[in-house]
Amino acid sequence: MDSETASSLPIGPEAPGRASVLIPLALFTAYDYALPDGFTPPPGAFVSVPLGRRSVTGVVWGDGDLRIDATKLKQIEAALPVPALPDISRRFIEWVAAYNMAPIGSVLRMAMSVPDALEPERETKAWTIGDRTAGKLTEARARVIAALEDGAPLTTGDLADSAGCTPGVVAEMARRGMLRAVALPARRPFGVPDPDRKGPALSEAQQRAVDALVALEPGVTLLNGVTGSGKTEVYFEAIAACLRQGRQALVLLPEIALSAQWLGRFAERFGAPPAQWHSELTGLERRVTWRAVLDGEAKVIVGARSALFLPYRDLGLIIVDEEHESAFKQEDGVIYQARDMAVVRGHLAKIPVILASATPSLETVVNVDQGRYRALHLPDRHGGAELPPVTLIDLRRDKPERQQWLSPSLIRAVHEAIASEGQALLFLNRRGYAPLTLCRDCGHRMQCPSCTAWLVEHRYSARLQCHHCGYQTQMPPACPACGHSGTFAACGPGVERLAEEAALLFPQARRLIITSDTVGGPKKTTELIKMVTERAVDLIIGTQIIAKGHHFPHLTLVGVVDADLGLSGGDLRAAERTYQLLHQVAGRAGRAEKPGRVLLQTYDPDRPVMQALKDHDQTRFLRLEEEDRRVAGMPPFGRLAALIVSGRDEAAVESQVRIMAAAIPRGDIAAGVSVLGPAPAPLAMLRGRHRRRFLIKCRRETAPQPFLRAWLRGLKWPGDLKLQIDIDPYSFL
Numbered sequence: 001m002d003s004e005t006a007s008s009l010p011i012g013p014e015a016p017g018r019a020s021v022l023i024p025l026a027l028f029t030a031y032d033y034a035l036p037d038g039f040t041p042p043p044g045a046f047v048s049v050p051l052g053r054r055s056v057t058g059v060v061w062g063d064g065d066l067r068i069d070a071t072k073l074k075q076i077e078a079a080l081p082v083p084a085l086p087d088i089s090r091r092f093i094e095w096v097a098a099y100n101m102a103p104i105g106s107v108l109r110m111a112m113s114v115p116d117a118l119e120p121e122r123e124t125k126a127w128t129i130g131d132r133t134a135g136k137l138t139e140a141r142a143r144v145i146a147a148l149e150d151g152a153p154l155t156t157g158d159l160a161d162s163a164g165c166t167p168g169v170v171a172e173m174a175r176r177g178m179l180r181a182v183a184l185p186a187r188r189p190f191g192v193p194d195p196d197r198k199g200p201a202l203s204e205a206q207q208r209a210v211d212a213l214v215a216l217e218p219g220v221t222l223l224n225g226v227t228g229s230g231k232t233e234v235y236f237e238a239i240a241a242c243l244r245q246g247r248q249a250l251v252l253l254p255e256i257a258l259s260a261q262w263l264g265r266f267a268e269r270f271g272a273p274p275a276q277w278h279s280e281l282t283g284l285e286r287r288v289t290w291r292a293v294l295d296g297e298a299k300v301i302v303g304a305r306s307a308l309f310l311p312y313r314d315l316g317l318i319i320v321d322e323e324h325e326s327a328f329k330q331e332d333g334v335i336y337q338a339r340d341m342a343v344v345r346g347h348l349a350k351i352p353v354i355l356a357s358a359t360p361s362l363e364t365v366v367n368v369d370q371g372r373y374r375a376l377h378l379p380d381r382h383g384g385a386e387l388p389p390v391t392l393i394d395l396r397r398d399k400p401e402r403q404q405w406l407s408p409s410l411i412r413a414v415h416e417a418i419a420s421e422g423q424a425l426l427f428l429n430r431r432g433y434a435p436l437t438l439c440r441d442c443g444h445r446m447q448c449p450s451c452t453a454w455l456v457e458h459r460y461s462a463r464l465q466c467h468h469c470g471y472q473t474q475m476p477p478a479c480p481a482c483g484h485s486g487t488f489a490a491c492g493p494g495v496e497r498l499a500e501e502a503a504l505l506f507p508q509a510r511r512l513i514i515t516s517d518t519v520g521g522p523k524k525t526t527e528l529i530k531m532v533t534e535r536a537v538d539l540i541i542g543t544q545i546i547a548k549g550h551h552f553p554h555l556t557l558v559g560v561v562d563a564d565l566g567l568s569g570g571d572l573r574a575a576e577r578t579y580q581l582l583h584q585v586a587g588r589a590g591r592a593e594k595p596g597r598v599l600l601q602t603y604d605p606d607r608p609v610m611q612a613l614k615d616h617d618q619t620r621f622l623r624l625e626e627e628d629r630r631v632a633g634m635p636p637f638g639r640l641a642a643l644i645v646s647g648r649d650e651a652a653v654e655s656q657v658r659i660m661a662a663a664i665p666r667g668d669i670a671a672g673v674s675v676l677g678p679a680p681a682p683l684a685m686l687r688g689r690h691r692r693r694f695l696i697k698c699r700r701e702t703a704p705q706p707f708l709r710a711w712l713r714g715l716k717w718p719g720d721l722k723l724q725i726d727i728d729p730y731s732f733l
């Protein structure tokens with residue numbers, strides 16, 4: 001008897017004859033179904049069940065409720081012939097749903113994101129040689145036979161390609177029996193990584209970190225070291241150790257850090273590509289990968305946050321690289337923080353979790369200080385490369401020309417860098433041409449019709465765009481308010497406008513603009529990055545898309561055009577994020593033999609975050625931040641949760657939040673909890689929906705969930721009113 005059968009439901013006189021089945025829809029509970037005679041699926045089994053008039057796939061979750069008369073229940077229709085969803089996956093789904101107050105069915109849906117992966121694998125038809133004499137052996141047909149002579153079966157397309165004939169020739173040969181069809185399993189988009197290939201010789205500090213990590217003790221470890229210190233090399237060794245135990249390893253990366261460079265290094269170390277999980281996969285790649293994770297065939301999985309919910313057969317290690325990145329927070333559907341959930345996943349499975357970062361989040365640093373996480377430190381850049389010196393440019397003194405954004409010192413530095421055969425990067429984290437377009441005659445501002453947001457001009461595509469909802473329109477011929485034409489003025493710079501300025505100032509330089517509008521996904525990014533590494537360009541103008549994970553060996557100057565950009569807006573983590581982003585951008589300079597330098601343009605050089613960047617003094621900066629948050633009782637010294645109520649009818653939203661305000665729980669359950677609001681959210685309208693916010697603040701020892709449950713229980717949500725619950729919010733818009 002194998003372990004799966006052993007843990008199946010009891011049979012015999014006490015047999016409940018029923019099971020609860022969780023269905024991957026926005027449901028808060030599993031539904032009960034009757035079991036057909038003699039059928040005892042183990043917990044986790046994928047089954048098909050009737051739901052309304054449909055048949056859906058769900059997962060056996062528990063025993064079912066004995067109080068319900070089994071004869072009234074509908075029957076489970078069939079079990080699918082795939083391995084059960086492992087126990088830990090189910091406990092993880094329960095945990096994520098409870099903590100984030102999301103419907104458990106929606107969380108299961110994230111784990112079952114590829115429904116057709118449960119169907120029998122579709123095979124591709126391929127050809128081998130059949131009866132050669134069944135038709136006339138023309139020249140083209142002879143080439144087809146030759147292409148198959150020394151080896152593996154080929155699909156019609158591949159065969160036609162290698163024989164240099166049309167698919168029609170192949171089809172005709174097949175019809176005559178000259179070729180024989182065989183079924184091929186789908187190609188695996190990953191390989192079998194070999195842990196025992198030789199990695200690079202490690203420095204002493206790297207080796208110490210590796211020694212600590214390969215022990216693979218359960219618990220969380222922060223791997224901290226400046227960009228280029230070898231964190232990736234070090235965690236590769238932890239992956240190797242995990243592979244030697246025959247277990248699976250997961251590397252979570254922000255999607256834009258999942259670069260061809262990363263994949264190339266992985267393949268070099270392990271001799272095979274890892275399984276990937278990101279938005280650019282084809283349907284077939286998704287299906288094959290999901291199944292291979294469940295079967296235990298995919299050994300190393302690298303992916304964006306949703307990879308956390310894949311059905312790992314035996315996960316032995318989780319690495320969260322760039323753990324400080326806010327991209328780990330999923331902001332729609334089920335709202336969750338993937339880094340934090342990775343820690344939970346590791347805890348449930350009693351496996352190690354490694355958080356890697358050059359600029360760890362304050363949350364993680366405090367967890368280290370308080371002894372909950374271990375920390376390993378890599379002090380130096382590999383090969384002794386120095387961190388580039390950072391100079392602050394005070395824009396109040398070193399003024400750019402009118403309607404320009406580069407100060408004289410920065411312009412000079414770009415000229416010097418290019419003249420001495422280096423490359424320069426001008427960084428501005430703002431897409432498009434200008435963030436605001438206004439009418440000079442009447443002051444009208446071009447605004448999104450469905451959001452509280454300005455339309456951003458994109459001159460390359462000749463459109464105005466809302467960056468919140470995706471609304472697009474052409475630039476109108478005249479001002480919609482006063483009817484005058486030719487009165488529009490672009491206010492402020494985006495990268496496109498900066499590129500225009502650069503073209504004026506550095507006409508001889510080969511320039512390249514890199515933003516998410518000019519690159520699609522990882523594949524296109526790779527092409528552009530290659531142009532940089534192969535020195536096909538002198539000057540790069542880009543947004544944060546170039547800041548992560550890329551290594552530019554010839555880059556000697558980084559100019560940050562507006563270092564203050566991320567600091568406005570009253571976000572709890574604004575300074576911390578600015579530090580992380582600018583430190584990361586700065587780290588692009590001088591990574592090889594050539595020393596680099598970094599210039600930051602700011603209107604407020606005395607701010608602690610600017611001083612910390614200048615002095616490379618992360619610790620001092622974090623201590624100051626920590627103190628501010630401790631005093632204010634803000635995370636990680638207190639907890640936050642946000643409720644956003646939205647609807648198309650503003651009056652209905654307003655009346656709903658008034659009802660809610662009157663229902664705020666009091667008494668014991670409210671001890672240590674305070675509620676701020678309701679107030680219009682800063683994005684008071686989004687996609688045509690009016691939004692009001694409550695912010696719930698608790699002491700660290702108090703969990704907000706019981707309070708929220710008590711509050712929300714029994715509230716009705718008439719019409720199209722919607723409630724979004726955001727535990728540990730990162731966005732305050």
Ligand code: ADP
Nearest residue numbers: 200201202203226227228229230231232233382
């Ligand atoms: P991090 O992840 O900390 O930014 P990486 O692991 O990407 O650092 O290392 C930075 C660069 O240095 C990479 O090109 C890497 O191949 C190289 N490197 C790091 N450690 C070593 C080593 N021990 N031997 C050779 N090259 C190394």
Ligand code: ZN
Nearest residue numbers: 448451466469
């Ligand atoms: Zn909009």
Ligand code: ZN
Nearest residue numbers: 439442479482
């Ligand atoms: Zn006007």
